[in-house]
Amino acid sequence: MKNFKRMVAIVVTLAMTAALLGACGSKSKSTGEKKGESSRDSLVIGMAAEISTLDPHMHSNIGTANLMLAIFESLLTHDFVTDEIKPGLAESYEVSEDGMTIDMTLRTDFKFHNGDPVTMEDVLYSMERTMESAFQNVFWDAVDNVEAVDDTHLRFNLNQPDNNLPYYIADFANIVPKAVVEADPDGFARAPIGCGPYKFVNWSQGMQIDMEADPNYPDGEAPIKNVTWRFITDRSTALVALETGEVDAFMTMNGADFDQIRNTEGLTLKTVSGNNTYYLSLNMEDEVLSNDKVREAICLAIDKKSVIDGAEYGEAKIADHGFIREGQVGYSDNFKEAERDVERGKALLAEAGYANGLSLELKCQSSKTTHAQVIQANLKEIGIDVEIVQLENSAFYADLENGDFQMEFGGFGQYTPDPSSTFRYVYRSDGVMAGNYYRLNSPEIDELLARGEVSTDPEERQKIYEEVIQLVEDAHCCKYIYWPTANIAHNSDLKGVEATPVGEYDIYNYYW
Numbered sequence: 001m002k003n004f005k006r007m008v009a010i011v012v013t014l015a016m017t018a019a020l021l022g023a024c025g026s027k028s029k030s031t032g033e034k035k036g037e038s039s040r041d042s043l044v045i046g047m048a049a050e051i052s053t054l055d056p057h058m059h060s061n062i063g064t065a066n067l068m069l070a071i072f073e074s075l076l077t078h079d080f081v082t083d084e085i086k087p088g089l090a091e092s093y094e095v096s097e098d099g100m101t102i103d104m105t106l107r108t109d110f111k112f113h114n115g116d117p118v119t120m121e122d123v124l125y126s127m128e129r130t131m132e133s134a135f136q137n138v139f140w141d142a143v144d145n146v147e148a149v150d151d152t153h154l155r156f157n158l159n160q161p162d163n164n165l166p167y168y169i170a171d172f173a174n175i176v177p178k179a180v181v182e183a184d185p186d187g188f189a190r191a192p193i194g195c196g197p198y199k200f201v202n203w204s205q206g207m208q209i210d211m212e213a214d215p216n217y218p219d220g221e222a223p224i225k226n227v228t229w230r231f232i233t234d235r236s237t238a239l240v241a242l243e244t245g246e247v248d249a250f251m252t253m254n255g256a257d258f259d260q261i262r263n264t265e266g267l268t269l270k271t272v273s274g275n276n277t278y279y280l281s282l283n284m285e286d287e288v289l290s291n292d293k294v295r296e297a298i299c300l301a302i303d304k305k306s307v308i309d310g311a312e313y314g315e316a317k318i319a320d321h322g323f324i325r326e327g328q329v330g331y332s333d334n335f336k337e338a339e340r341d342v343e344r345g346k347a348l349l350a351e352a353g354y355a356n357g358l359s360l361e362l363k364c365q366s367s368k369t370t371h372a373q374v375i376q377a378n379l380k381e382i383g384i385d386v387e388i389v390q391l392e393n394s395a396f397y398a399d400l401e402n403g404d405f406q407m408e409f410g411g412f413g414q415y416t417p418d419p420s421s422t423f424r425y426v427y428r429s430d431g432v433m434a435g436n437y438y439r440l441n442s443p444e445i446d447e448l449l450a451r452g453e454v455s456t457d458p459e460e461r462q463k464i465y466e467e468v469i470q471l472v473e474d475a476h477c478c479k480y481i482y483w484p485t486a487n488i489a490h491n492s493d494l495k496g497v498e499a500t501p502v503g504e505y506d507i508y509n510y511y512w
Contacts, residue, residue, distance in 0.1 A: 038223035040512040043494070045505075046238050046250035048367040050206060050231040052394030055189035056174035057126075060135045060425070060434050061397065062276075062413050062503050065171070066251070067229060069506055070211060072174035072194035073110065075123070076166055080500035083417060085166040089118065089175060089195075102156040103149075109218040112177045113199040120148050125178035134433035138424040139168040141453070160454045167416040197222045197508045207231060223511035233366045233392070242267060242489055249490035252503060255315030261489050270499035274486035277323050278316075278411040280362075280375060280479045285439045286406050288358065295476035297348035298407075300341045301382045302375065302479045311371040312482065319480040322469050323414055323422050329458070330419060330465025337473055345382035357383030362407040363399060366390045372409050400437040408437065411484070413502045419465070423449055427472060438477040445471055 051064045056072050059065075075090040087093075093104040110118040124146070131140040142162035147155045175195065181188045192200050197219070198211040208230040213222040230247055232238045235254045241247040243264060253261065253269070261269045280302060282289050289295055308316045320337065324330045349355065360379075364372040369390055376386040386407075391399065399405050412435055414422045425435035429446050432439060445468055452464040472478075488505060490497050496509040 038225075038511040041225040042228070043224045043226070043249070043507070043510060044228045044230055044247045045507070046230050046232045046241060046247040048231075048235070048238070048252060049233060049365055049393035049396075051209075052397060053189045054192045054200065054203070054209075055185070056172075056176065056192075056194075057129045057133045058135055058189065061393075063393065065504055067209065068174055069504060070196055070198040070227070070508070071192055071200055072176070072196045073118075074170050074173050074175065075104065075106075076170040078167060078170035078415075080502055080504050080506065081498050085170055088170065089123070099161055100158050102154075104154045104156065106152045106154070107218070108152060110195045111216060112180075112195045113193050113214060114177070114180070116177060116179075118175060118177075118195050120151050120154075122178050123154075123175055124148065125181075126175045127173060129176070129181075130173050136172050136434065138428055138431045138434050139164075139172060139421070161456065162453060164416045164418055164421040167421065171415050198227060222508050224507070227507060235367060242491075245491070248494055249488060249497065251488050251505060252484075253487055253489045255313035255485065257489075258313070258315055258487075266492050267489060268492045268497075269487060269489045270497060271485050271487040272499040272501055273317070274484040274503065275414040275501040276411045276484055276486070276503060277319050277414070277480055278371070278409070278482050278484060279319070279322075280481065281400075281408045281410065281438045282477055282479075283403060283406055283408075283438060284441070284475075284477055285403060288360065289406055291352050292476055293348045293352040294354070294358075296338075297345040297352070297382055298379060298384070299476050299479045300338060300345040300348070301378050301384070302481065303340055303378050304481045306378065307371055307374045308482050310374040311368075312484065315485045316482040319483050322472065322480045323412070323426070324419050324465070324469060325483070328417075328419050329461050330469055332462070332466045334466060335470060335473070342381050349383055354383070357385065359385045359387065360406050361387050361389055362409065363389045363391055363396065363405045364409045365393060365396050368409055375409060401433050403432075403437075403439065405437075410437075415502055420449070420453055423452075423465075423468065427468065440472070440475060440477045442471065442475065 047063060049063055051067065053059055053064065054067060056068045074088050077086045077088040079086060089107055089110055090104045091107045093102055095102055112118060130136045131143065142158050142160050142165060144157045144159040146157065149155055177193055180193050190203060197214060197217045199214050201210040201212050203209045208228050211227045213225045215221045232241060238250050238253065239257045239260065242250055258269060261267050282295050282298060284290060304318050308314060308318065321331055321335055362372050362375065369388065372388045376388060379386050400408060412426060425431055427440060427445055428436060428449060429441045448464050448468050452461050455461050455464065486499050486501050486503050488497060488499050493512055495511050
């Protein structure tokens with residue numbers, strides 16, 4: 001175990017250092033101009049699924065992260081529109097010449113929503129929590145130890161470079177009040193206290209979460225005073241709620257509704273190419289799916305275009321390299337993905353002892369039922385009968401984390417420009433709680449990922465990640481299907497709204 005008299009260390013390559021230092025200065029949570037006034041004081045935002053916790057260190061999904069962004073602060077902030085890293089609770093930071101130490105100065109004007117000041121003890125405790133969290137610990141390998149020079153100055157010492165650390169700090173290292181969390185961790189997860197622009201008010205189970213602007217927020221009170229996050233799992237209901245004004249905005253609408261939203265007076269649809277990847281995950285520890293021939297047969301049966309056309313109404317792109325997009329390290333024309341082959345799939349099932357077919361269970365969130373139905377039809381063609389089990393959000397993720405599933409359909413977002421951060425989540429053997437839900441356990445892949453994270457040679461990293469994605473493809477642990485169109489639909493009078501590739505939205509600068 002690491003020494004936890006520490007915070008996080010930010011490591012950047014020399015290429016990033018100038019950009020990061022250039023960001024030092026007054027805090028800005030987004031690229032939008034901060035508005036001091038709003039003609040309305042309330043906002044209702046629709047979400048497709050209810051979250052399972054409000055503890056910022058005990059989750060790894062984007063829906064929860066949207067609420068964390070409003071309630072909590074991190075040492076750094078991530079502008080999801082420009083992908084820039086900016087100051088947060090740290091007003092300045094200085095990177096050593098060798099990139100192995102960081103000196104950071106904390107702001108002294110932040111208070112938690114209960115009135116207590118944010119102290120160095122809270123910062124160190126928060127970092128210890130995220131680094132020990134089963135959901136987030138995969139991000140902090142490069143951190144060795146951190147000294148508190150005094151009450152406002154930190155010195156971070158690293159054991160190796162990690163270009164993605166600034167993003168990890170901004171996206172996952174939310175600062176929490178030590179005394180409050182230690183007194184009642186479960187209570188904190190249901191009614192948190194942060195130091196962000198919005199204070200938690202109430203959580204009505206199955207319905208909504210309410211927040212109100214903190215009038216003492218150091219960077220100025222948010223223009224919209226009262227915000228409600230409403231859970232609407234039925235997407236047709238979501239469209240009606242938008243049209244009638246029951247909700248003012250909805251994150252991630254169905255592609256089937258895009259044209260109607262665009263043609264409805266008073267509504268606006270913002271879109272951008274998404275950083276999420278949606279895929280079918282196969283539990284490699286399941287008795288049936290531990291057989292590689294069965295998994296390969298399933299992968300061969302999936303018709304990606306049918307899922308995009310049938311469930312996304314064409315508003316998505318085929319994922320042809322898993323999580324990696326063209327232009328990113330690891331993308332290569334040498335990648336070999338088996339094309340759809342129903343007859344070969346049937347033959348593999350017969351070789352595995354299932355010549356007469358078999359039955360499997362597919363779990364999904366209720367908002368992805370149509371996707372599951374298309375996959376169900378695909379697998380029927382090779383003799384697999386699929387029972388679809390729809391679950392609400394918290395139960396869905398609990399089953400994934402506990403391994404209580406055979407197949408699941410879901411998605412995962414890429415938070416950083418370098419895909420190695422996503423690989424930590426989804427491919428490392430020790431990352432089951434973080435995102436390796438298929439239980440991929442490959443010492444070879446683990447070793448390659450470790451090398452890729454420390455290498456500064458672009459050619460070496462390219463070869464490493466080419467090999468990683470090919471090994472994952474050949475393991476048949478999942479079938480990558482599509483990259484979505486990230487979107488948010490909203491009342492046209494609501495300003496400051498921009499679609500973001502990862503699907504996180506900073507409501508601090510929204511105004512009417």
